[in-house]
Amino acid sequence: xxxxxxxxxxxxxxxxxxxxxxxxxxxxxxxxxxxxxxxxxxxxxxxxxxxxxxxxxxxxxxxxxxxxxxxxxxxxxxxxxxxxxxxxxxxxxxxxxxxxxxxxxxxxxxxxxxxxxxxxxxxxxxxxxxxxxxxxxxxxxxxxxxxxxxxxxxxxxxxxxxxxxxxxxxxxxxxxxxxxxxxxxxxxxxxxxxxxxxxxxxxxxxxxxxxxxxxxxxxxxxxxxxxxxxxxxxxxxxxxxxxxxxxxxxxxxxxxxxxxxxxxxxxxxxxxxxxxxxxxxxxxxxxxxxxxxxxxxxxxxxxxxxxxxxxxxxxxxxxxxxxxxxxxxxxxxxxxxxxxxxxxxxxxxxxxxxxxxxxxxxxxxxxxxxxxxxxxxxxxxxxxxxxxxxxxxxxxxxxx
Amino acid sequence: xxxxxxxxxxxxxxxxxxxxxxxxxxxxxxxxxxxxxxxxxxxxxxxxxxxxxxxxxxxxxxxxxxxxxxxxxxxxxxxxxxxxxxxxxxxxxxxxxxxxxxxxxxxxxxxxxxxxxxxxxxxxxxxxxxxxxxxxxxxxxxxxxxxxxxxxxxxxxxxxxxxxxxxxxxxxxxxxxxxxxxxxxxxxxxxxxxxxxxxxxxxxxxxxxxxxxxxxxxxxxxxxxxxxxxxxxxxxxxxxxxxxxxxxxxxxxxxxxxxxxxxxxxxxxxxxxxxxxxxxxxxxxxxxxxxxxxxxxxxxxxxxxxxxxxxxxxxxxxxxxxxxx
Numbered sequence: 001x002x003x004x005x006x007x008x009x010x011x012x013x014x015x016x017x018x019x020x021x022x023x024x025x026x027x028x029x030x031x032x033x034x035x036x037x038x039x040x041x042x043x044x045x046x047x048x049x050x051x052x053x054x055x056x057x058x059x060x061x062x063x064x065x066x067x068x069x070x071x072x073x074x075x076x077x078x079x080x081x082x083x084x085x086x087x088x089x090x091x092x093x094x095x096x097x098x099x100x101x102x103x104x105x106x107x108x109x110x111x112x113x114x115x116x117x118x119x120x121x122x123x124x125x126x127x128x129x130x131x132x133x134x135x136x137x138x139x140x141x142x143x144x145x146x147x148x149x150x151x152x153x154x155x156x157x158x159x160x161x162x163x164x165x166x167x168x169x170x171x172x173x174x175x176x177x178x179x180x181x182x183x184x185x186x187x188x189x190x191x192x193x194x195x196x197x198x199x200x201x202x203x204x205x206x207x208x209x210x211x212x213x214x215x216x217x218x219x220x221x222x223x224x225x226x227x228x229x230x231x232x233x234x235x236x237x238x239x240x241x242x243x244x245x246x247x248x249x250x251x252x253x254x255x256x257x258x259x260x261x262x263x264x265x266x267x268x269x270x271x272x273x274x275x276x277x278x279x280x281x282x283x284x285x286x287x288x289x290x291x292x293x294x295x296x297x298x299x300x301x302x303x304x305x306x307x308x309x310x311x312x313x314x315x316x317x318x319x320x321x322x323x324x325x326x327x328x329x330x331x332x333x334x335x336x337x338x339x340x341x342x343x344x345x346x347x348x349x350x351x352x353x354x355x356x357x358x359x360x361x362x363x364x365x366x367x368x369x370x371x372x373x374x375x376x377x378x379x380x381x382x383x384x385x386x387x388x389x390x391x392x393x394x395x396x397x398x399x400x
Numbered sequence: 401x402x403x404x405x406x407x408x409x410x411x412x413x414x415x416x417x418x419x420x421x422x423x424x425x426x427x428x429x430x431x432x433x434x435x436x437x438x439x440x441x442x443x444x445x446x447x448x449x450x451x452x453x454x455x456x457x458x459x460x461x462x463x464x465x466x467x468x469x470x471x472x473x474x475x476x477x478x479x480x481x482x483x484x485x486x487x488x489x490x491x492x493x494x495x496x497x498x499x500x501x502x503x504x505x506x507x508x509x510x511x512x513x514x515x516x517x518x519x520x521x522x523x524x525x526x527x528x529x530x531x532x533x534x535x536x537x538x539x540x541x542x543x544x545x546x547x548x549x550x551x552x553x554x555x556x557x558x559x560x561x562x563x564x565x566x567x568x569x570x571x572x573x574x575x576x577x578x579x580x581x582x583x584x585x586x587x588x589x590x591x592x593x594x595x596x597x598x599x600x601x602x603x604x605x606x607x608x609x610x611x612x613x614x615x616x617x618x619x620x621x622x623x624x625x626x627x628x629x630x631x632x633x634x635x636x637x638x639x640x641x642x643x644x645x646x647x648x649x650x651x652x653x654x655x656x657x658x659x660x661x662x663x664x665x666x667x668x669x670x671x672x673x674x675x676x677x678x679x680x681x682x683x684x685x686x687x688x689x690x691x692x693x694x695x696x697x698x699x700x701x702x703x704x705x706x707x708x709x710x711x712x713x714x715x716x717x718x719x720x721x722x723x724x725x
Contacts, residue, residue: 035487039456042449046531067461111530111646114448116482 009400016324016396019387020331026386027332029143030379033136037378038114040064040135045112045121045128051101051164054156055079058100061131061156068138070154076175078158080168085138085152087393092150092181094392095353096137096385097169097344098130099160103367120372125363129188129373131156133360133382140386148393153178160344165308169347182321182392183355184385185344188373189363191381192334195341196322196356197314198349199245200280202272202306206231206291209265209301216262218299224266225255227298232268234290238283244275248283269307273342277311310342313349321354321388321397328387332380354397358385401635403593410550410638411595414539420462423538426545433466434541435519439509441473443527444482450525450532451486457534459487464538469517470527471496471509479527491516497716503706505616506600511708514609515717522609526600530646540603543638551608551636552628554594555601557645573598574652579659580622583666587675590634591625598622598662601642608632610712610721615705618658619665623707626669653688657701660686664705 030037049057058081065083066073073083081100102123104110112121112128121128134154141148158168173180187193208224208231216223222230232250240246248270255266272283284306291304315321329336341357348355360381362374391397401409417423427434436454440447451468458465470483470490480490494502496512510524521544523537540553576598584591591597598621612627614620628636650658664684670676686701711717718724 033460035452035456036460038452038486042453043533112449113445113530114452114482114486115444116448116478116485 012396015394016327016391019390019394019396020327023328023331023383023387026140026144026383027379029140030382030386033139033143034375034379036139037132037136037382038119038375040132041119041124041128041373042112042114044131044135045124046110048104048106048108048110049100049102049123050105051103051159051161053106054100054158057131058156058158061100061135064135065138065154068135068142070138076172078168078171080158080172081156082172083154085141085148085154087148087150087152089149090151093153093178094148094150094182094184094389095153095155095180096134096184096186096389097155097157098134098186099127099168099344100131100156100158101161101164102126103161104369108369114375117376118372118374120370122369122371124371125188125361125366125373126371127186127188129360129363129378130186133186133188133378133385136382137385137389140382144386146390148389150181150393151178152389153180157344163307166344166347169344170350173347173351173353180348180351180353182397183345183348183353184388184392185341185348185355185357186385187343187357187359189361189366190337190359191361191377191384192329192337193357193359194322194325194329194336194338195345196317196319196338197340198310198312198342198346199340200274200277200312201308201310201342202280202284203269203308204272204284204287204304204306205267205269206287206302206304207265207267208294212264214264214300222298222300223262224264224300227294227300227302228253228255228266228268231290231294231302235270235287238286241279244279246272246274246276246279246283248272275312280309310346311350312340314340314345315354319354319397320399321356321392324391324397325356325358325384325388328384328391332384334380334384356388358388360385403590406590406593406634410543410635412539412543412638412640414535414640414642417535417538417542420464420534420538423542423545424462424464427464427541430545432521432545433519434464434521434523435513435517436465436468436523436525436537437510437513437517438468438470438483438488438525438527439473439506439513440470440475440479440483440527441506442475442477442479444475444477444479446530446532447479447527448482448486450527450529451483451488453532453534454537455487458537464541465523466519467517469513471513471516473504473506473509497714499716500708500714503616503708507614507616507620508708510620511614511616511711514606514711515714515720520606521603522606523603524601526647528647531644535642536601537603539640539642540601543640544603544605547638549635550638551605551632552624552638553603554596554625554637554639555599555642555645556594556596556639557599557642575655575659575662579662587670588626588629591629593634594625594637594639596639597625599645608636610717611710613710614708615661615665616708617665617703617705618661619668619705622662623665623669626666626673630673656688657686657703660701660703661705664703665707668705668707
C-alpha cells in the first residue's frame, strides 16, 4: 500500500495523541448534526430492503452521496451504492462500507419512530444506522473542515445477509479498478463492537422430503419430522474439541402445517463455527455422512446444502489498526467487545485488506420488528468511526 | 375556467418538485420567508420524526424553511420536550396572545401561529403522520413559489391516474365523501374540485391567513376554503398529490363529532353568504348512543364551533406586523 505520511514511532505517538485530543471536538460536531443523522436513519430505514431486493434503498443512498458532493456516485451491476470523496493526495483508498440489506420482507411495516432517547422500527440497528452513519460522514468531515489525504470510498453493499453471502462487497473488491488499502465495516449495533478477524464458518441446510406415495409402514421408513429429529440427534452427538473452539448451532427447523396431517417435507438450518478451517471441513464431512446414511436407511430424499462457508483469517490483535481503534474507544469510554466477524469483514480478509468492524450505538430487540437503537451513544459511535478513519488516513495504522 | 380546466392546471404531484436546490433559489430570489407550524396535543410518538426530517432536510440541507414551530394545546406527554430536543421552536398556545384567552382546539393553534410565526407563507402539517417525508412541506410550498396568483395550496393523498379498470374513484376520507363533498356540491360546486378539503396539510400566504376567521375546532379547514373561495375564487387555490399518508384511523363515532362541528361551521358560513336561511337556532349538542348490557344510553357531546376573528383585527398583531404603517 502507499506509505502514509507518518512513519517513524517518534512521529506516530504525538500524532495519535493529537488525534485523541480532538475527540471531544469531533463528538460535539457529531451531536450538532444529530437531526441529519436521524433523518438519514429514518429515510433509509423506511425503504424496505430484503436481501436481493436492495435497489431502492441503495439508490437513495447513492442520491445522498451525490447531494454531499461526492464524485463517481453510482450503483454497480449488483446494486452496490458507491460514492468517492477524493483525497488531497489520492494515493490510498479507504473503503467504509455498511450492508444495505435486511432480514425483513418488503411487506413488513417499515415505519420508524423517533422518541426522546431512541429510534424504533424493523432493522433500525441492522443496518439502517450503519448506512446512516456512512451517509452522514461527508457532512461531519465538512463541518469539521477535515480534508483527508486518502480517497474515501463510501459504500452501501448489497446481498450481504444469509444467501446473499456478502456477494455485493465481494463483487466490488474483486472487480473494482480501485485498489482498496483499508476497510472499515459499519454496523448499527453494538457500540464497542471490535472485529478484526474471522473464524471459520459453515452455514448449511438439510432438507428431508418424501413423495406422496412413500410407504411409512416399511421397516426403516419414518416420517420426515422423525427423520430430521434423528439427524439432529446424530449431529448433537458429534464430539467437539475445546481447542480449537468449535460450535454447532441449530438455528431453525421447519415442517408441517397443522395438527393432523403428516408432512412430506422438513428442513433445518444450522451453523458450524470453528477457529480451525480444518475442523469446519471435518464437520462438513461428518454431517454429510450422517445425511448419506439417512438416505440409505429411510429411502427418503435427504439433501445437505452448504449455503455459506467462511475461512478464518484477519489481522493480528497487535496490528496498529486494532491498537489505535482500542485507544480511541478507551478515550471515548467505550468498552471494546472483541469478537470475530462473519460479515463484511470476511470479504476484506479474503482480499488481504486490513479492516475492522465497528458498531455505532446500543441496540435492543435486535432482529425483531421493534428493534430499537439509542440516540445519545450515536454521537460517540460516529466520533469513533471518524477517528479511526483519520488514523488510517494519517498512516498511523500502517505496519512498519 | 371549468372545474376540469382548473384541475388540469392547478393539480400537481410532489414529484414535479424534486429539484429542491432550484426551489430554494427561487424562494431566496423572492425574499420569501417560510414558516412551518405543527399543531400538537399529545403527539410524542410521531413528533420527533417529523421535526428531525424537516429540520435536517428542509432547514440544514436545503434551507427552504426559516422556522419550525410546534404549537401545543397543553400536552401531558413529552411532545414539547421531544420537539425541542430535535430543534423545533415550541410554544404553548395559551402563552401566545394571552390577553385573547385560550380555547382548546386545533384551529386555535393554527390561528395563534399567524401571530407567533414570522413567515410570509405558513405551512401547516399535522403531527400524526407516520410516513412523514419532506414532500409534505415542499409539495405544498412549491406552487406558491412558482405562481404569485396562488394563495392557498391544499394536500391530497390519492393519485387518480390509471387503475386496473382504467379509472377509479378518487377522493377523501369518510367525512369528506359523506358530508363535505355533498355540501359543497349543493352550495359551492366549484369547491368540489378540491380533492381532500379536510386534509390537515396546507400552505397559505400570510396576506390571506390574516384576513380569514378561524373556527377553533373541526370546521377550520372547511371555512378556510369557503372564505378564500368567496374572496379570491377557485384560481387562488392549488392542490398537490403527496401520495400516501399513514396516520391514525379514527373510529366512526369520533367522525360523528367531527362532522357535527363541520356542519355548524358550514351553516354559519352558508348563512352569512345568504346561501341558506333559518338555521341560526340550532342545537349544539351531539347525541350518540352506547349499548350498555341490554339497554341503550344516550351520550351528549356539547360541541360549539367558536370562531377566532381575522388576525388582522387584533391590535397586538397589527402592531407586531406593522399593519397600521
